Amino acid sequence: MSLRLGLGIFGMQSVPQRPDHHAKLYRDVLEDAEIAEALGFDSIWLSEHHFWFDGYCPADIAVAGAILGRTERLGVGTAVMLLPMHSVQKVAGDAATIGRLGEGRLSLGVALGYRDAEFDGFGVRRKDRGKLMDVALPLLAASCAASNPRVPLYVGVATAVAAQRAARLGLPLFADSTMNPMELGEMLEAYNAAAAAAGVDPPRNHAVQRDVFVTDDRERDWAMLLPELRYMRRQYGGWSFPQQAGESVQAYLGRLEADIEAKLKNLIIGDATVVAARLREFEALGFDLIVCRSQFGNLPRESLHRAFAGLGRVNEELSR
Amino acid sequence: MRLGLGPISLRGATRESLAGMAAQAVASSFDSMWVAESHEDGAGGGLAAAALLAQAVPIRLGAVVDVGLYHPLFLAEDIAIADLTSEGRIEVILRMATAGQRDLLEEHIEVLALALSGAHIKWTGKHLRVPAGIQANQPAPRRLALNPRPAQPAVPIWIESSETWVEELSRRLGFGVAARWWPGAPAPAATGRWPGMLLCPTEVQPDDLLNAAGEGAGYFVVAARNPQEAALAGRRLAGPLRMPEFPEWINADQPI
Numbered sequence: 001m002s003l004r005l006g007l008g009i010f011g012m013q014s015v016p017q018r019p020d021h022h023a024k025l026y027r028d029v030l031e032d033a034e035i036a037e038a039l040g041f042d043s044i045w046l047s048e049h050h051f052w053f054d055g056y057c058p059a060d061i062a063v064a065g066a067i068l069g070r071t072e073r074l075g076v077g078t079a080v081m082l083l084p085m086h087s088v089q090k091v092a093g094d095a096a097t098i099g100r101l102g103e104g105r106l107s108l109g110v111a112l113g114y115r116d117a118e119f120d121g122f123g124v125r126r127k128d129r130g131k132l133m134d135v136a137l138p139l140l141a142a143s144c145a146a147s148n149p150r151v152p153l154y155v156g157v158a159t160a161v162a163a164q165r166a167a168r169l170g171l172p173l174f175a176d177s178t179m180n181p182m183e184l185g186e187m188l189e190a191y192n193a194a195a196a197a198a199g200v201d202p203p204r205n206h207a208v209q210r211d212v213f214v215t216d217d218r219e220r221d222w223a224m225l226l227p228e229l230r231y232m233r234r235q236y237g238g239w240s241f242p243q244q245a246g247e248s249v250q251a252y253l254g255r256l257e258a259d260i261e262a263k264l265k266n267l268i269i270g271d272a273t274v275v276a277a278r279l280r281e282f283e284a285l286g287f288d289l290i291v292c293r294s295q296f297g298n299l300p301r302e303s304l305h306r307a308f309a310g311l312g313r314v315n316e317e318l319s320r
Numbered sequence: 321m322r323l324g325l326g327p328i329s330l331r332g333a334t335r336e337s338l339a340g341m342a343a344q345a346v347a348s349s350f351d352s353m354w355v356a357e358s359h360e361d362g363a364g365g366g367l368a369a370a371a372l373l374a375q376a377v378p379i380r381l382g383a384v385v386d387v388g389l390y391h392p393l394f395l396a397e398d399i400a401i402a403d404l405t406s407e408g409r410i411e412v413i414l415r416m417a418t419a420g421q422r423d424l425l426e427e428h429i430e431v432l433a434l435a436l437s438g439a440h441i442k443w444t445g446k447h448l449r450v451p452a453g454i455q456a457n458q459p460a461p462r463r464l465a466l467n468p469r470p471a472q473p474a475v476p477i478w479i480e481s482s483e484t485w486v487e488e489l490s491r492r493l494g495f496g497v498a499a500r501w502w503p504g505a506p507a508p509a510a511t512g513r514w515p516g517m518l519l520c521p522t523e524v525q526p527d528d529l530l531n532a533a534g535e536g537a538g539y540f541v542v543a544a545r546n547p548q549e550a551a552l553a554g555r556r557l558a559g560p561l562r563m564p565e566f567p568e569w570i571n572a573d574q575p576i
Binding site: 062 | 363367390398400453
């Protein structure tokens with residue numbers, strides 16, 4: 001199968017540096033989906049978090065419904081739904097209906113989730129998330145496989161342990177953007193070994209998420225992107241390893257900064273030729289879908305659409 | 321007076337069948353088109369389906385959703401996002417899935433109302449604690465808020481029930497009351513902003529509905545099995561509900 005490109009992930013955040021009303025942000029994402037379809041992308045992917053001040057999208061399947069209603073061909077996926085917080089009966093029922101109304105275009109990516117405040121909101125102990133996932137994932141996998149049409153299910157992973165859980169169930173991976181190619185390679189090895197040990201013939205249609213920005217003017221766009229990328233990385237970093245009790249904001253930001261610098265190195269930025277070559281490396285690792293994130297916060301519309309058009313040229317080149 | 325079409329069960333529904341009904345709802349002058357989820361039958365996604373249909377038609381979209389089956393904050397989030405993607409055209413009927421557990425249902429409905437209000441919530445009840453304040457979850461704030469909020473200042477929500485305690489609860493929370501029609505049934509009393517709603521069979525007649533509304537207003541959601549039935553119901557009901565002493569000759573068959 002040839003390499004496919006998706007757009008995402010989208011969180012519809014009213015970020016402090018450009019705080020648009022959410023009515024506009026959702027109008028924008030529907031427009032972005034139409035553009036993605038017109039440019040020939042495989043799919044668009046939506047992200048989920050809860051109770052955050054910038055209104056990070058908390059209900060992916062509802063947005064997926066709207067996008068499926070607006071488009072005719074484009075795939076729509078969740079990347080990722082935080083399954084241990086949810087009722088698996090609700091997710092399975094929602095996916096069955098929207099998979100059918102979307103005529104097979106809905107995919108689900110699910111992962112553990114990590115932010116304590118979100119678990120606490122729904123009355124779930126964060127520490128139980130692995131156990132809850134072990135129960136919920138086989139149930140959801142069975143329901144997705146039995147749905148008509150089938151709803152493809154991916155397991156979002158950022159660690160080898162999570163990949164091994166997916167391997168035992170024979171489910172494909174949706175790899176997080178923060179892993180570098182070496183880490184991804186090691187994770188796939190652990191995945192394949194766990195599948196072999198469980199006697200499972202592993203699927204090979206894995207997805208990976210990357211931060212990608214296609215531009216003919218790297219210098220100009222890097223200056224524009226840096227504050228957006230810093231906001232995004234500060235937010236995810238702040239959720240992954242929170243400020244400790246008694247730690248000053250200044251000391252904490254210093255600790256975050258090292259992580260932000262490391263993660264920024266994973267950004268793929270350049271013209272279409274450069275980006276196409278970089279994306280081929282992930283195909284060689286064993287991924288057949290690359291979900292490219294160019295919307296980091298709430299970029300000016302014309303800059304974002306220029307990047308989408310550039311990525312559209314990459315998509316054409318890769319599908320040749 | 322308002323006129324809705326449906327609710328149409330999402331069990332086995334296809335995009336084509338729903339889009340056909342939605343287009344007929346527009347052509348036949350309905351104010352809204354309704355779909356119904358039923359998680360007990362494996363058909364969820366009521367609000368996502370309404371969001372999908374909102375892209376196809378310009379009228380309002382209603383979702384009948386289960387309440388009491390899963391955490392009410394998920395329901396609040398679905399309502400907010402469906403309302404934002406449809407630019408403020410979502411309406412909701414809460415259907416109480418677990419009969420008999422009044423205290424649980426009451427708590428779920430209260431937390432839903434609180435979340436949609438935009439308040440910074442702290443709820444401590446018998447069934448729900450929001451946020452839970454679980455010791456091991458650190459850091460977690462002592463309150464939380466639904467974010468983003470819906471596009472409408474108040475999303476119209478009805479609770480389907482014939483019980484007195486539901487009417488009292490609806491009145492207190494600013495929700496409407498919905499009931500099933502029977503010959504001679506009055507429309508439920510208006511509560512807060514919303515008229516009482518009656519869920520009617522397809523053969524219902526204009527006089528039935530006008531009698532049901534009495535001196536007040538009513539919201540009548542009329543069932544139909546196919547676009548032809550929807551067209552007939554719309555033609556028969558839309559005029560009389562919108563104008564007192566509607567001239568019957570408008571809808572009468574042409575003389576040969």
